[in-house]
Amino acid sequence: MPRFSFAKPLAATLCLVVACAASAETVLNAKTSWIGNTFGFGDGTWTQINITAIAVAPDGKVYTNAPWDESGAEASTYQNGKMLVFAGGTHGWGTGGGNAIALNHHYVYMAVSVGNEKGHLVGQGIWPQKGKQWFGISRRKIEDPKLSALFQPPANTANAANTANAGSGGNTAVDPHAQLAAGFLMMNEVPTGTRADIDGLAASDTTLYAANSTQNRIEVYDAESMQRKATWTVHEPGHIALAGDGTLWVITGSLTDPAPRIAHYSASGQLLADTLPLPADAVPVDVAVDAHGKVLVADNGPRQQVLFFSKNEGRYAESGTLGERGGIFSGVAGRPGPQRFNGLTGVGVDARGNVYVATNGIGPRYAPLGAGLGATLESYAPDGRQLWQVQGLLFVDGAWVDPARPDSVYTGNKRFDLDLTKPPGQDWKYVGFLSNRFRYPDDPVFHTDQWPGLPIARQLKGHTFLYLTDMYADHLKIYRFDAAHDGETAIPSGFIAGRERPVAGVPDAPPGGDWIWRDTRGDGKFTSDEFTPNTTGTKLAGGWGWWVDSAGDIWRTSDTKGIHRLHFGGLDAKGNPLYSYEDMATYPMPQPFTELRRAIYVPETDSLYVTGYTAEAPVDRGFWKEVGRVLVRYDNWSSGKPVQRYAITLPWQPQAKPVQTIIGLTVEGQYVFAVEPVGAVHVLDKDSGKEVGVIRPGAEVGKASGWVDVPNGVSAYRRSNGEYLVFVEEDARGKVMMYRWKPA
Known part of the structure; x- marks a missing residue:
């Protein structure tokens, strides 16, 4: 376990705890569209x-x-x-x-x-x-x-x-x-x-x-x-x-x-x-x-x-x-x-x-x-x-821009092409269904979840991989692609299991959960000798945070046992990403937290964005999917002596109608995007933590958004022209929201 000491915040860039929500809300001038319906x-x-x-x-x-x-x-x-x-x-x-x-x-x-x-x-x-x-x-x-x-x-x-x-x-x-x-x-x-x-x-x-x-x-x-x-x-x-x-x-x-x-x-x-x-x-x-x-x-x-x-x-x-x-x-x-x-x-x-x-x-x-x-x-x-x-086409689903094709978007088991010159609702086209039950019947989408999962797409060693978290953040599915032989199909490549019950239907899996599967034969089938049980004594099961950073490392946030990091070990002979319990780091719960919910790492700045609860902002067990009440950014994370840049309170009014809290967040470009359960997106400057404004659904979708009901319900992508695409899960009416916002 790495030794960490947490340095005091940098005075020039830090406010210890600031209110995220301004007294007068600034609604950002964002265009509203959607995909999938x-x-x-x-x-x-x-x-x-x-x-x-x-x-x-x-x-x-x-x-x-x-x-x-x-x-x-x-x-x-x-x-x-x-x-x-x-x-x-x-x-x-x-x-x-x-x-x-x-x-x-x-x-x-x-x-x-x-x-x-x-x-x-x-x-x-x-x-x-x-x-x-x-x-x-x-x-x-x-x-x-x-x-x-x-x-x-x-x-x-x-x-x-x-x-x-x-x-x-x-x-x-x-x-x-x-x-x-x-x-x-x-x-x-x-x-x-x-x-x-x-x-x-x-x-x-x-x-x-x-x-x-x-x-x-x-x-x-x-x-x-x-x-x-x-x-x-x-x-x-x-x-x-x-x-x-x-x-x-x-x-x-x-x-x-x-x-x-x-x-x-x-x-x-x-x-x-x-x-x-x-x-x-x-x-x-x-x-x-x-x-x-x-x-x-x-x-x-x-x-x-x-x-x-x-x-x-x-x-x-x-x-x-x-x-x-x-x-x-x-x-x-x-x-x-x-x-x-x-x-x-x-x-x-x-x-x-x-x-x-x-x-x-x-x-x-x-x-x-x-x-x-x-x-x-x-x-x-x-x-x-x-x-x-x-x-x-979509339910309990999110979207993530393909890192190899900026006008292509993955959801849990589909791919869409974007043409942003077209009007809202006409700017997407369904081009790929990723799950092939005839060729890959062992695909865990058919055995573990009622829904495919929330996507994170990464390009590693010149190849695109799709990582899917389930609705309750129990396990992580990994897929690879081979367009020449499998077209749009996402080929089962890896799987990191959580608790026993949610993965009980996975073919040939060992009992107990808490294992890693890798497609060592390259055939997309789950066979008993491809599973590696976790024998380290440090369990990954339990917790609400999964994150895959741009370098391919997988971050798993435990509620009370710190933050785990599975290092990306390259690709095996079949093109599967390598992860091992033996190549896992565990970081203790950082100050000032008493419970954790999410950890998002940005390799380019060696920064970790952590959310959860503190003694001053304690947990309410009635809000078990939310990110927590406090967001902290730590810099120099990998040095062993991370510096707390800022700690801010997030919107949290459980008695409000509708309830105001944050259920998901992501970091992209210059901003942190944090979404409420009813779909409003708070945009924060990532360097100061100050709120820039809020994105709300427009008339194109009836000014309505359904409940965001998953831990990874928001993603964002900065286009080459400086415009941000922000995607939000929209359970109510079979789609994913797509907002287009360009900072002034």
Whole structure:
């Protein structure tokens, strides 16, 4: 362990503790833009972050559903490349979306779930009892899906209560939750945490068919009264398509079978003899039927295509496809474009024969990841021309400029090109999907996190590497690139584990966590002899700070055990960066801190920026992701006798509405950029610690930013013309904020 003595501050450049926030805020003249979503919310719209089911009306309106969208757009309506409306009532107050949706001329039928917020929501007939959860169907009016289409009297709400949200104004005779409940058909009541989703729906004007997947049956209801008329047994039924002749095409084995199939049933549930000759490696995830009886199948297997089947001489045969074979992984792997599908989840067709395809980057069988790998909805003419596309590509994600390409930006598992001559929202283009589940199935993005992670990109020894921290700063993923052989794909290269539980799903990993993995074979696979457990006695697990400096050293900030530094040891024979517990330095907690949260090192000035808590500014355990209340810059850090240049207090008003604290910070050029949970960015002069001003979201994004919910939610890049690009995680509406600010 290095010996350190902390010299007194330099009098000419130091104020001991100064207030960061000025009494009169200076709002900086920054331009607002964003990346990753077709719509920026300037007009109140955005593309949802996941789509697992679609239903297409004859006029080309597309109705969607998914278990989760951060701002409640689980069930939305799109047409001609525009988001028209979201249904609501599928988010918050115990409700969630689902994996199925269907239409007739009168109603929209949506699979939903209803919970009780750990027993805090109480109302007979409105929410289940504590410890229980409901799965079923919400019926809405086709002319306005926000309106519940009641088929039973609303529950008496006089005694309903919400103990979780005191001061909500009480209940009235027109309680909207009671109205939703009066249009909700409960099909399964199960213990909380049990999966019992409705995974398929199809409807005519008289009949509704529902796939009760975990119960292995199709249930048939009167479309108007919602009274059950019949049931029949089907193995794990999934999505359903209702043909013009009244027969049903049903995906079977949708939950557990490696290769689901599609069965054909009569309206009364008799299994018909004809089948679809699916390829052996097909993974059907959705099925639709056009006006001429052609069957469309969304294949989420290696083909990543829509398969067409037509009946000829009494048998169905494949009659065409939509999409490049291999999808986004064909040709230049990871390069998006028309007909290069990626994780198909839905297919539909309108009266004109236009085909609609939904994807989420993984497919419907990986529900948690579907909210982080990128949703798209696109339309194709019968001749295969792309008519329109909407994208909701980012969630719990940040951005970092590629050090080798200043007009290229990495996020957790995507790459975007920038053209800053274009207007806000049009200045980005999606050009790379980094995760290849077919070539690198061991990629820890599929085994450790619900979301890819927050990026830091560094150029080392002439090569670009991507480092990803997870949402809770537990572990660090490392990726390399080989464009000639892998296109846009980020190849798993290294992994530094934290606690045992978050990394339990990593293939062949040793028990206990606290290990380093390196891809010594160069194949992106995790094998047992590539792991090195930490035997030094100094654990890296625990803490909120990860930082990779421009020289490649990795900094790990422990809450109470100091700061660890893993030195970059060059590249191995396969091009992986070398890190070793044996080449690790540990620095004691520097004065005046009592707890640490972040440490950012700048090699060019040998300066370390440290945040945390002191005796005078103690920790509040209710704010466990924040950087702390004090920022200190130390110079001459590597000398063994660092000099404290300044110590400043950061904005911290936990009683403010919204709460004012700092959840992330970064250092770039002449400035420190510190972001609040609600997205406001404080800009500080890095040499004095004095605040220059604040960047706030503009009208282009509705002057709104969602919650910054990660420890590394802000990054910055100084362009050659002196302008700064500042990127901020924006959880609410599927994007990352991009601010452009040029100091006067």
